[in-house]
Amino acid sequence: MFEKYKTEIIKQFAYAKENDTFGIFNNLTPAECRDYFALLYDNERLTEDDKSVMRSFFKTKEGENLKTAINNCKLSSFRPVISFLKQETESEHKVRINLAAILVDFKIRPFNRFSKEFALTTDLSNNLNNEEDNRIVTISSEKEKEKEDDEREPTEPILVITGKPEEPSKPKPSIVPPNPSWFQKYSISILIGTIILLTAIIGINYFTTEKECMAWMENQYEEVNCNILNENPNIIVIPKDEKLIENFKKIIPCDTTPYEKNGKACLWYGKSENGNEYEFFTFHGVHPETGKTLKEVTATIMNNYGKGPCQ
Numbered sequence: 001m002f003e004k005y006k007t008e009i010i011k012q013f014a015y016a017k018e019n020d021t022f023g024i025f026n027n028l029t030p031a032e033c034r035d036y037f038a039l040l041y042d043n044e045r046l047t048e049d050d051k052s053v054m055r056s057f058f059k060t061k062e063g064e065n066l067k068t069a070i071n072n073c074k075l076s077s078f079r080p081v082i083s084f085l086k087q088e089t090e091s092e093h094k095v096r097i098n099l100a101a102i103l104v105d106f107k108i109r110p111f112n113r114f115s116k117e118f119a120l121t122t123d124l125s126n127n128l129n130n131e132e133d134n135r136i137v138t139i140s141s142e143k144e145k146e147k148e149d150d151e152r153e154p155t156e157p158i159l160v161i162t163g164k165p166e167e168p169s170k171p172k173p174s175i176v177p178p179n180p181s182w183f184q185k186y187s188i189s190i191l192i193g194t195i196i197l198l199t200a201i202i203g204i205n206y207f208t209t210e211k212e213c214m215a216w217m218e219n220q221y222e223e224v225n226c227n228i229l230n231e232n233p234n235i236i237v238i239p240k241d242e243k244l245i246e247n248f249k250k251i252i253p254c255d256t257t258p259y260e261k262n263g264k265a266c267l268w269y270g271k272s273e274n275g276n277e278y279e280f281f282t283f284h285g286v287h288p289e290t291g292k293t294l295k296e297v298t299a300t301i302m303n304n305y306g307k308g309p310c311q
Contacts, residue, residue, distance in 0.1 A: 005114045006084075006097055012106040013085045025104075028082050030075035033103065038070050040102070049110050053098040214240045216288035219250040236288070248283040253302065254310035265296035269305070278305045 017025045024032040037054065040046055046054070051066060057077070058069040081100050083089040091097060094111055101109035108114045213226040215235045221244050228235055251257070259267040269280045270287040278301070279287070286293050 001115050001118060002092070002094075002097075002111065004118065005101075005111050006091075008108070008114075009097065009101050009104060009106050010085065010087060012104045013100075016104045028085070030078035030082065033078040033081065034070060034073060034075060036103065038067060041067050041070060046102070049113070050102050053095060053102060053110055056095045057099045212240045213237045214245060221245045221248055221288070244283065244285065248281060248285060248288075250279055250281050250288075253280050253297075253306050255306060255308060256310050257302075257306070259297040259299075259302050267297040267302075268294035269297050269301060270294045 013025070020026050024036055040050075054060075054066060054070070058066070058073050060066055060069040080089065080091060080093070081096050081103065084091045084096065085100055085104070098110040101111075108117055213224055213228070214221045215224045215228065215237050221241075223240060223245060224235075224237065226237065228237060253259070253267065257267065259265065265284070267280055267282065268284050269278050270290065270292055271277070272279050273287075273289040280297065281287075281294055284294060284296075
């Protein structure tokens with residue numbers, strides 16, 4: 001059983017090398033073993049059985065802290081453990097083997113625990129096998145007995161009837177129409193309801209969006225039906241903008257018309273569509289007819305192109 005224990009530890013060491021989280025198992029050294037055991041102690045990953053094994057291995061004195069014993073141990077004491085894991089040497093030293101089990105994190109440790117669980121598993125397996133064998137023997141015996149009983153039963157005479165016996169008429173299966181599913185039963189109602197719902201949605205959308213456009217009307221923007229292009233293709237229709245409808249106006253300035261407030265422009269200008277004159281607007285943006293960006297009115301523009309005294 002001890003050989004089985006050692007074999008399982010060697011398998012766990014191979015697994016640890018493939019999943020080397022700490023980067024020590026593929027090039028295991030005595031110093032790394034010492035540091036790793038110190039890390040296990042600091043992280044409280046040792047069971048009471050583990051601590052007992054380590055106290056024996058590190059020859060911890062009574063009252064001495066285990067961490068101190070780990071740090072003060074001779075590095076050469078780890079060489080037999082490493083040689084065992086690498087299968088370079090054999091070992092029958094249980095303390096070393098148990099320490100190797102801690103190092104590779106073999107779960108069923110130490111050997112005392114492994115031997116108990118292994119024995120329990122073996123007994124259970126043997127019991128199951130014995131029960132299966134007994135069950136097979138019992139079934140076989142019952143079959144033999146049935147065979148013997150059959151052989152002892154007298155054979156009844158067989159009555160031979162010549163001619164073809166009249167076959168009983170088979171009742172014709174009644175055809176029952178399948179029950180219509182819920183969807184089939186109400187499919188027409190569902191279709192009509194869907195059409196009504198779509199019509200309502202389209203109608204609501206039409207009446208709520210038909211005036212979501214605006215157009216330039218001589219000196220200001222006005223809200224219009226988006227389909228007005230069908231009636232007058234010369235009108236430029238753009239998406240509705242409440243700020244432009246409220247604030248964007250074309251005016252004829254006079255000498256008292258302000259062109260800035262608190263240092264910020266409040267009047268803008270641009271050339272007319274025919275390019276013959278400047279036109280003035282009360283909001284920034286683009287010229288509604290030419291599409292060119294409006295400029296801020298300055299004192300020079302106001303003096304040169306303003307329309308004189310206000311009436």
